[in-house]
Amino acid sequence: MLRCGEILNDTYEVMEEIGQGGGGIVYLAYHLRLQKKVVIKKMKESFGGNIKERREADILKSLHHKYLPQVYDFVQMGDTVFTVMDYIEGWDLLRYIQQGQQFDERQLLIWLRQLAEVLEYLHGQHPPIVHSDIKPSNIMITLNGDVCLIDFNVSFGDSGMGGMSGYSQRYASPEQIYRSQVLRAGGDPRTVVVDYRTDIYSLGASFYHVITGYPPVVDGVAGQPLLAWSGLPFSRWFLGVIDKMMQIDPAQRYQSASQLLGDLLNIRSRDTDYKNLKTREKVIYAAGILLILAGVICLFFGGRQLNQESFQEEYEQLEELADGDDYDTIVSTGVDLLNNKKYTRVLEREQEEKGNIFYMIANCYFEQDDYSQAIRFYREALACSGENPEYYRDYGIALARYGDVEEAKAALDSAIDQGLGQSQIYLVQAEIALAQENYNDAVANFRRAIDGTEDPYDRSRAYLLCARAYRAMGDFRQEIATLQEAEQQADSEYLPSILRALGAASTRYGAQASENESRSSYQEALRCYETLVSLPSPSFNDQMNLAVVREILGDYEGAQNQLLAMGATYPEDYRIYMKLALLECTIQGNLQEDYRNYGAADSYYQQAEQYYEPVRNSGRSDEQMQELERVMQELKEKGWL
Numbered sequence: 001m002l003r004c005g006e007i008l009n010d011t012y013e014v015m016e017e018i019g020q021g022g023g024g025i026v027y028l029a030y031h032l033r034l035q036k037k038v039v040i041k042k043m044k045e046s047f048g049g050n051i052k053e054r055r056e057a058d059i060l061k062s063l064h065h066k067y068l069p070q071v072y073d074f075v076q077m078g079d080t081v082f083t084v085m086d087y088i089e090g091w092d093l094l095r096y097i098q099q100g101q102q103f104d105e106r107q108l109l110i111w112l113r114q115l116a117e118v119l120e121y122l123h124g125q126h127p128p129i130v131h132s133d134i135k136p137s138n139i140m141i142t143l144n145g146d147v148c149l150i151d152f153n154v155s156f157g158d159s160g161m162g163g164m165s166g167y168s169q170r171y172a173s174p175e176q177i178y179r180s181q182v183l184r185a186g187g188d189p190r191t192v193v194v195d196y197r198t199d200i201y202s203l204g205a206s207f208y209h210v211i212t213g214y215p216p217v218v219d220g221v222a223g224q225p226l227l228a229w230s231g232l233p234f235s236r237w238f239l240g241v242i243d244k245m246m247q248i249d250p251a252q253r254y255q256s257a258s259q260l261l262g263d264l265l266n267i268r269s270r271d272t273d274y275k276n277l278k279t280r281e282k283v284i285y286a287a288g289i290l291l292i293l294a295g296v297i298c299l300f301f302g303g304r305q306l307n308q309e310s311f312q313e314e315y316e317q318l319e320e321l322a323d324g325d326d327y328d329t330i331v332s333t334g335v336d337l338l339n340n341k342k343y344t345r346v347l348e349r350e351q352e353e354k355g356n357i358f359y360m361i362a363n364c365y366f367e368q369d370d371y372s373q374a375i376r377f378y379r380e381a382l383a384c385s386g387e388n389p390e391y392y393r394d395y396g397i398a399l400a401r402y403g404d405v406e407e408a409k410a411a412l413d414s415a416i417d418q419g420l421g422q423s424q425i426y427l428v429q430a431e432i433a434l435a436q437e438n439y440n441d442a443v444a445n446f447r448r449a450i451d452g453t454e455d456p457y458d459r460s461r462a463y464l465l466c467a468r469a470y471r472a473m474g475d476f477r478q479e480i481a482t483l484q485e486a487e488q489q490a491d492s493e494y495l496p497s498i499l500r501a502l503g504a505a506s507t508r509y510g511a512q513a514s515e516n517e518s519r520s521s522y523q524e525a526l527r528c529y530e531t532l533v534s535l536p537s538p539s540f541n542d543q544m545n546l547a548v549v550r551e552i553l554g555d556y557e558g559a560q561n562q563l564l565a566m567g568a569t570y571p572e573d574y575r576i577y578m579k580l581a582l583l584e585c586t587i588q589g590n591l592q593e594d595y596r597n598y599g600a601a602d603s604y605y606q607q608a609e610q611y612y613e614p615v616r617n618s619g620r621s622d623e624q625m626q627e628l629e630r631v632m633q634e635l636k637e638k639g640w641l
Contacts, residue, residue, distance in 0.1 A: 002027055002042065009075045012040055012084060026151070028087065031072070037087035038072065041151070042080060060129075067118045067147050088148045093136035093210055100213070105234045108207065112241075113264045114147045115139065115203055119257035123196040124617040130195070134202035135171040136209055170215040173201035174248050197250040200260060204245025204253075211239075216246065225373065227331060230339040236332040248372060258614055311337075311346045315353055318360065327364040334361045355384030359391055366394065371402040389420035396428050400435040408432050423452030427462055434469055442469045456491035463489070464501055476509045480524070496532060503528035503545060510552070525549045540570065547579060556587050574611035578628055580604040585631055598640045605632050 002025075006014045012029040018039075019026045027040040060071045060083075069086035076082075096103075122129040131138075133151060140148040169177070179192040208216040208223070211232065216223050225246075226232065226239040241263055247253045254260040314337055321330050334357045337343065347354045362377035378395035385391065396411030412420075412428045420428075430445035446466035453459050463486030470479040483502040490498045503525045510521035529546035532538055543566050550559040560583060567576050581604035588596045605628060612625055635641045 001025070002040070007032075008040065008077075008082060009073070011073075012038060012075075014040065029084075031084075039069070039085050039087050039150075041083040041085070063122075063125075063129075065118060065121050067114050067149060068121075069148060069150055085150075088140045088142060088150060090140050090142045090148070092150075093139045093141065093206065095137075096141070097136055097209060097213065103210065105238050108210065108234075109238065109264065111139075111141075111147045112203075112207060113261065115149060116257050116261040116264055118147075118149050119196070119199050119203065120261055120617075123199070123257050128196055131199050131202075132176070133168055134199055134206055135168045136206050139206060168202075170217045171202045171205040171209075173198040173250070175250060193250075195250075196257070197253050197255065200245050200254050200257065201247075201250075204242050207242050208246065211242065224376070227335045228376075231341070232339075236336055240328065240332060247370070249370070252368075252370060256620060258617065307342055307346055311343045311350075311353075315357070318357065322360045322363070327368055330364050331361050334358075351384045355381045355388070355391070358384060359388075359394075362398075363394070366398055369401075371398045374398045375402060387418055389415045389418035389424075392418060393420055393424055393428055397431045400428075400431045403435065405432060405435055408435070421453075423449050423455075424458065426452060427458060430462070430465065434465060434472075437472070439469045439473045442466075456494060460486065460490055460494035460498060464497065467501060467505065471505070476505065476512075479505050480509060480521070496535065499528045499532050500542065503532070503549075507545070507549065519553070522549055522553050526553060540566070540573075544575070544579070551583055551586070556583060559583055572611050574608045574615065574625070575622075577604045577608035577611065578622075578625055581608055581628055582624070582631070585635075596640065598635055601635075602632065602641050 002008065002014045002017075004014055004016060008014065008029070011032055013032060015028045015030055015037075017025060018028045025042040027042070029038050029040045030036075031038045061073070063071060069088055071083065071085045073084040074081060075084065119131075122131065131149065134149070138149065138151045140150055142148055173194070175192060175194045176198050179194050182188070182192055205216040208226065211226065211234065212223070212229065214223060225243045226234075227236065227243055229239075232239065241260075245253055245260065254263070318330070318333050318337060321333060324330075338347065338354070338357055358377050358381035362374045362381060365371070365373040365377065375395065375398050378391060378398060381388075381391050382395065392411050392415030396408045396415060399405075399408035399411055408428075409432060412425070412432070415428065416425060426445045426449040430442045430449060433439075433442035433445060443466055446462045446469065449462040450459055450466070453462070463482060467479045467482040467486070470476075470482060480502065483498060483505055486498045487495065487502060506521045506525035506528065510518045510525065513521055526546070526549045529542055529549055532542040533546050543562065547559045547562040547566070550556075550562060560580065563576055563580050563583070566573075567580075570576060581601045584601035584604060585598065588598055588601065608625065608628065612622070615622065632641070
């Protein structure tokens with residue numbers, strides 16, 4: 001522990017202890033040479049190894065960003081390491097929260113953009129740098145109104161985050177907490193993947209606290225998503241961004257700070273509220289008097305009826321949206337409808353409609369495999385209308401997929417009590433058996449559901465899951481046969497999902513089957529992807545899979561033409577040029593040496609490198625891109641380029 005008046009390294013005079021950081025004690029000191037205040041952070045001895053390497057220390061000292069304090073020095077005294085950095089004048093966000101200070105969306109958006117810039121910069125270092133302890137008390141608001149991210153507990157990406165230091169329980173990502181539990185239990189913490197996405201979670205959690213006035217986690221219990229709160233004076237787009245940052249599964253969060261920043265910088269193109277702002281202003285200006293008169297009429301002569309009619313209109317619009325797959329729009333529209341204060345009394349009367357709104361929101365999360373959120377909203381639906389057997393059915397399936405089998409069985413019992421049909425009972429029983437890895441029982445019940453239902457959606461779902469059970473059993477021929485049968489029975493609306501599953505299954509089997517069976521299986525995959533690509537607005541993955549299968553079958557020209565056509569639609573997607581470069585290398589490698597020319601491959605490679613740079617800077621990597629880089633280097637070494 002440092003004493004007041006003590007001079008560290010003949011340069012820094014200790015003035016006072018000013019706090020405790022996640023990684024150690026923090027002191028205010030005076031830089032005798034620069035004649036300015038600095039902060040000295042004493043790292044806990046157990047964390048000292050994170051910065052013992054000079055290379056890592058030099059990286060931190062080399063950081064220069066307007067929203068970061070400048071790190072001046074690392075001083076080691078025995079087993080203790082001290083970090084010396086800028087002293088930032090101002091208040092931290094926690095202090096503002098504790099005083100009940102509220103901020104509007106415009107101000108929070110500015111700060112969130114600034115912090116996303118910081119994370120983009122840190123995560124783009126080589127190796128990537130993870131802060132690991134983002135929280136309101138580590139976000140300073142400077143005297144000029146900008147942010148400054150302080151109190152690093154850094155980890156370096158190349159180390160696999162094995163040295164991740166301290167964190168704050170309320171704002172830590174689930175993977176950070178789990179890693180700590182593994183460590184305490186004597187396990188190997190390196191088995192738990194903790195990367196730069198943990199910073200994205202903690203940043204979202206910090207803004208959750210600013211927005212609501214409550215920490216996101218209290219006594220180990222997580223609060224509800226922001227979109228489920230009522231009365232928050234923020235756009236659904238902004239709340240949705242925070243919710244996405246805080247997804248439990250890292251794969252469901254923003255995958256990089258660059259991606260987050262892109263959304264924040266393009267708010268006007270993404271948020272319908274902003275898109276229509278000018279239009280609304282014109283309408284309000286032109287019809288102001290009319291609105292006032294309408295308000296008077298509503299107040300005295302039928303406001304209640306007008307609210308009922310308006311609610312019914314918006315509710316029907318939501319039902320139409322729910323028939324599609326724009327899940328974010330469905331969720332935000334449903335939440336807005338539930339939180340609209342003018343419909344408070346309407347919703348109190350119309351419990352069935354209210355329950356169905358929750359149900360539609362839950363279905364959106366279910367379709368995106370976010371079963372924890374789906375369960376939450378299914379429960380809300382059941383609280384409004386607990387006599388609907390379909391609510392219990394889907395609630396039970398979500399519970400099964402989430403791994404809560406006993407609760408799933410209880411939900412099924414309730415569904416049966418409410419009159420759930422026999423074929424749907426089989427479907428839920430099959431889902432439960434699948435969750436328990438009782439694959440034979442799952443297949444039997446899926447078959448019973450298929451035979452007993454007239455509903456095209458239920459039948460398609462049962463076929464797909466039945467095929468999944470066969471795959472889990474290692475019976476790939478039966479998986480394909482089941483999907484082929486499903487294709488014959490599928491309604492046109494559900495045919496694409498069946499074909500997509502059949503194409504994937506045929507490709508997997510082709511990779512490990514005998515030569516004759518392999519080609520036949522790839523031909524089946526080719527048929528599926530050609531059909532999918534012929535449909536209106538084919539997906540990127542379907543188009544790419546078609547190119548891949550054509551290459552496997554030796555149709556290099558067809559594969560090349562497919563990729564070039566994709567390049568016209570997705571001109572800045574590195575994956576297209578990466579595939580073109582690899583394909584060109586294959587084509588040239590099949591020629592006699594005197595006829596080989598890798599010029600086209602090199603050209604495609606340069607384009608791939610150009611568009612891959614943002615991905616690399618975000619800290620992510622692509623194994624195929626790394627393979628291409630290795631191939632091109634080998635070609636250079638052999639004199640082909």
